Amino acid sequence: MENGALEDIEVTVTFxxxxxxxxxxxxxxxxxxxxxxxxxxxxxxFYRYLMDRVGRKWHWVNVLRLSDEExxxxxxxxxxxxxxxxxDGSPAGFFDLxxxxxxxxxxxxxxxxxxxxxxxIGRWFLGAAxxxxxxxxxxxxxxxxxxxxHPAALPLYQKLGFAPVAQKKEIVHPMTFxxxxxSVMQP
Numbered sequence: 001m002e003n004g005a006l007e008d009i010e011v012t013v014t015f016x017x018x019x020x021x022x023x024x025x026x027x028x029x030x031x032x033x034x035x036x037x038x039x040x041x042x043x044x045x046f047y048r049y050l051m052d053r054v055g056r057k058w059h060w061v062n063v064l065r066l067s068d069e070e071x072x073x074x075x076x077x078x079x080x081x082x083x084x085x086x087x088d089g090s091p092a093g094f095f096d097l098x099x100x101x102x103x104x105x106x107x108x109x110x111x112x113x114x115x116x117x118x119x120x121i122g123r124w125f126l127g128a129a130x131x132x133x134x135x136x137x138x139x140x141x142x143x144x145x146x147x148x149x150h151p152a153a154l155p156l157y158q159k160l161g162f163a164p165v166a167q168k169k170e171i172v173h174p175m176t177f178x179x180x181x182x183s184v185m186q187p
Contacts, residue, residue, distance in 0.1 A: 016162035054111035092116035
């Protein structure tokens with residue numbers, strides 16, 4: 001391992017689909033100051049911050065490797081739907097929907113920051129992401145998760161109506177802290 005490079009990690013990716021909106025949506029947690037705001041032209045640095053803070057532990061690195069031009073072309077599409085979760089006034093998570101696939105909305109990214117987990121918010125937050133995905137009028141909503149993601153991710157997706165349809169092996173190329181910092185702290 002030269003230059004502090006990290007070893008690649010083999011993962012199993014599970015692809016899930018939902019073909020009808022769920023009959024039930026988890027209720028908003030009570031006695032919590034929660035806001036879920038849809039972004040408009042999200043600044044690249046804020047998107048990278050969210051991606052880093054939510055995905056650092058799970059090795060979400062693909063977006064952090066994109067140039068400004070590549071990232072902007074993806075997240076500033078008119079049909080992209082990115083929503084940020086705030087808990088007690090601070091960012092606590094986000095989800096990113098890609099509704100531009102024909103008849104499909106992909107829940108491309110979904111997650112919460114560590115300070116927001118374990119508080120009974122996740123089920124409601126995923127329900128809100130699913131409702132947002134169905135609001136685009138697709139025939140199906142898709143999501144994928146891998147063996148590096150939070151252990152509760154796959155069971156929670158299934159509890160809220162997603163069914164596994166395929167699996168495949170992939171290789172994740174982790175970023176060193178210095179590489180991650182260079183991405184998140186770009187001018």
